[in-house]
Amino acid sequence: MNILLEILLIAACILGLSISMWVLMEHFRTAHLPSAISHPVKLQILHCILLLVVTWGNILEKLKICSMPHFCCFLQDIFVVKxxxxxxxxxxxxxxxxxxxxxxxxxxxxxxxxxxxxxxxxxxxxxxxxxxxxxxxxxxxxxxxxxxxxxxxxxxxxxxxxxxxxxxxxxxxxxxxxxxxxxxxxxxxxxxxxxxxxxxxxxxxxxxxxxxxxxxxxxxxxxxxxxxxxxxxxxxxxxxxxxxxxxxxxxxxxxxxxxxxxxxxxxxxxxxxxxxxxxxxxxxxxxxxxxxxxxxxxxxxxxxxxxxxxxxxxxxxxxxxxxxxxxxxxxxxxxxxxxxxxxxxxxxxxxxxxxxxxxxxxxxxxxxxxxxxxxxxxxxxxxxxxxxxxxxxxxxxxxxxxxxxxx
Incomplete structure (x- = not known):
């Protein structure tokens, strides 16, 4: 049982790492940041986070666990300090x-x-x-x-x-x-x-x-x-x-x-x-x-x-x-x-x-x-x-x- 859990944990880590790497490559492959934008690095990080959240949302949606919009809004709201x-x-x-x-x-x-x-x-x-x-x-x-x-x-x-x-x-x-x-x-x-x-x-x-x-x-x-x-x-x-x-x-x-x-x-x-x-x-x-x-x-x-x-x-x-x-x-x-x-x-x-x-x-x-x-x-x-x-x-x-x- 412990071996099975370890295998699942390793697989989850590999999947998470793979998705993160894909998101980074997709950002640098497609994103264009005009020179007029202040704090371009901050915007790059924000875009990568958005891509990552949407990607995980799409995965959860395909697995019929949660819809992508619901997943994104949930994460968006929990970090709001009103x-x-x-x-x-x-x-x-x-x-x-x-x-x-x-x-x-x-x-x-x-x-x-x-x-x-x-x-x-x-x-x-x-x-x-x-x-x-x-x-x-x-x-x-x-x-x-x-x-x-x-x-x-x-x-x-x-x-x-x-x-x-x-x-x-x-x-x-x-x-x-x-x-x-x-x-x-x-x-x-x-x-x-x-x-x-x-x-x-x-x-x-x-x-x-x-x-x-x-x-x-x-x-x-x-x-x-x-x-x-x-x-x-x-x-x-x-x-x-x-x-x-x-x-x-x-x-x-x-x-x-x-x-x-x-x-x-x-x-x-x-x-x-x-x-x-x-x-x-x-x-x-x-x-x-x-x-x-x-x-x-x-x-x-x-x-x-x-x-x-x-x-x-x-x-x-x-x-x-x-x-x-x-x-x-x-x-x-x-x-x-x-x-x-x-x-x-x-x-x-x-x-x-x-x-x-x-x-x-x-x-x-x-x-x-x-x-x-x-x-x-x-x-x-x-x-x-x-x-x-x-x-x-x-x-x-x-x-x-x-x-x-x-x-």
């Missing part, structure tokens, strides 16, 4: 949707500003706990009531559950603003990455609702705006910049929309885009809308590629105008509230923000913009992380706080 300095935190449920309310401890003589926050994470990562400190900071520094929405995620829930949960939670909050001491004329929606996409989708869904308070402003932090043109300059320039590489982004998109990953090349080349659709939408999604200063080392390949009807049929749910908020009619865009947009130079989604910025400005929607030259996708999710802290994270959050104080 801070509630001068903030009262309350866990609630709006129906089946878990939410977390952050309220300043000090008494206010008048209703406060309200912030609804949708976290990022590709519908796989991110949670109430992992964004706890960020929302606590927002509440304290802006003297606002913050509602963090814990929408349902993969692998149990696919599109459109995320949007439905965010919309349901937001409507519930708007109906009951007086109960939370919130001024109905100062409600802000905020989100990062896929959470930013939820912000845009929810605001567009509410734009014609006359029975609810109007949203005062939208704050979008390196937001997903479209999955149609994946050959924009930033997609080429930053496709291997960790931790949000092109491969990782496509994995998140395919899992969320239940698309087989084998169609990724068709999605990248645009072969899945119907020619008639591209004729209609290229005026908003073409690289022609990206300023020249962001086109360094950019080779404009023919786009879209030769049309593949099978690819179109398999991937069209990710390309639908209903999930691509930049493609809605001008009349809808023109009614949207003022926006504060955050982009990062070293982010594959940088140009999504630039495209949306132009779309809003063309319809005379007031836009403020903060561009982090040393920023990378996902940096905000590391807020208050003592080990993996980066200057761009604090700078972005300071810019967000400064904007909110003016609302």
């Amino acid at each position: 801070e509630n300095l001068n903030v009262v935190v309350t866990d609630l449920r709006f129906g089946t949707i878990p939410v977390r309310l952050f309220q300043p401890q000090t008494v206010s003589s008048s209703p406060r500003r309200g912030i609804v926050f949708y976290h990022g994470g590709g519908a796989m990562f991110g949670s109430l706990d992992s964004y706890h400190n960020l929302c606590s900071f927002l509440s304290r520094e802006t003297d606002s009531v913050v509602l963090l929405v814990g929408y349902r995620q993969l692998p149990d829930h696919h599109h459109p559950v995320l949007i439905q949960d965010c919309l349901t939670a937001t409507v519930h909050f708007l109906i009951n603003l007086s109960a939370y001491g919130v001024d109905p004329s100062r409600v802000v929606l905020c989100g990062d990455s896929m959470g930013g996409w939820a912000v845009v989708m929810v605001i567009q869904a509410l734009v014609n609702r006359t029975d609810l308070p109007h949203i005062r402003a939208q704050i979008l932090i390196y937001t997903v705006i479209q999955c149609i043109n994946l050959q924009l300059p930033s997609h080429q320039q930053n496709k291997n910049v960790p931790p949000f590489t092109q491969e990782f982004m496509l994995m998140c998109v395919c899992k969320y929309f239940a698309i087989d990953f084998s169609w990724r090349e068709a999605m990248l080349s645009g072969a899945c885009i119907h020619p008639d659709h591209w004729k209609k939408y290229r005026k908003w999604l073409s690289s022609d809308n990206i300023p020249k200063r962001y086109k360094k080392k950019y080779h404009e390949a023919p786009f879209p590629g030769p049309f593949d009807e099978a690819a179109y049929l398999e991937t069209k749910q990710a390309l639908d105008v209903k999930v691509t908020p930049i493609l809605v009619d001008d009349e809808i865009i023109a009614q949207l509230p003022e926006a504060f947009l955050v982009s990062c130079e070293n982010d594959i989604l940088r140009d999504d923000t630039l495209l949306y910025k132009k779309r809003l400005e063309d319809q005379k929607v007031p836009v403020s913009w903060y561009h982090a030259e040393d920023g990378f996708h996902g940096c905000v999710s590391l807020f208050s992380n003592k080990v993996f802290s980066f200057p761009c994270t604090q700078n972005i959050m300071n810019a967000v706080v400064s904007y909110i104080k003016g609302v």
Whole structure:
């Protein structure tokens, strides 16, 4: 028996070592770190840890022990040290949707500003706990009531559950603003990455609702705006910049929309885009809308590629105008509230923000913009992380706080 245990232990050690070596080789084989990024070694370590966690998660999933997203979120949450300095935190449920309310401890003589926050994470990562400190900071520094929405995620829930949960939670909050001491004329929606996409989708869904308070402003932090043109300059320039590489982004998109990953090349080349659709939408999604200063080392390949009807049929749910908020009619865009947009130079989604910025400005929607030259996708999710802290994270959050104080 002892010999068997020793053999199993040795085998486990060999397996663990082999996986670690593969992760290191995969990182150094694919990862590209631009010179503008502060603390590049720290980001390399972070990327290796992410690869290792995802790899082990995939192994556990294949063994039917635990899903990869559940494993990753579990590890993410257990290392969070929550801070509630001068903030009262309350866990609630709006129906089946878990939410977390952050309220300043000090008494206010008048209703406060309200912030609804949708976290990022590709519908796989991110949670109430992992964004706890960020929302606590927002509440304290802006003297606002913050509602963090814990929408349902993969692998149990696919599109459109995320949007439905965010919309349901937001409507519930708007109906009951007086109960939370919130001024109905100062409600802000905020989100990062896929959470930013939820912000845009929810605001567009509410734009014609006359029975609810109007949203005062939208704050979008390196937001997903479209999955149609994946050959924009930033997609080429930053496709291997960790931790949000092109491969990782496509994995998140395919899992969320239940698309087989084998169609990724068709999605990248645009072969899945119907020619008639591209004729209609290229005026908003073409690289022609990206300023020249962001086109360094950019080779404009023919786009879209030769049309593949099978690819179109398999991937069209990710390309639908209903999930691509930049493609809605001008009349809808023109009614949207003022926006504060955050982009990062070293982010594959940088140009999504630039495209949306132009779309809003063309319809005379007031836009403020903060561009982090040393920023990378996902940096905000590391807020208050003592080990993996980066200057761009604090700078972005300071810019967000400064904007909110003016609302």
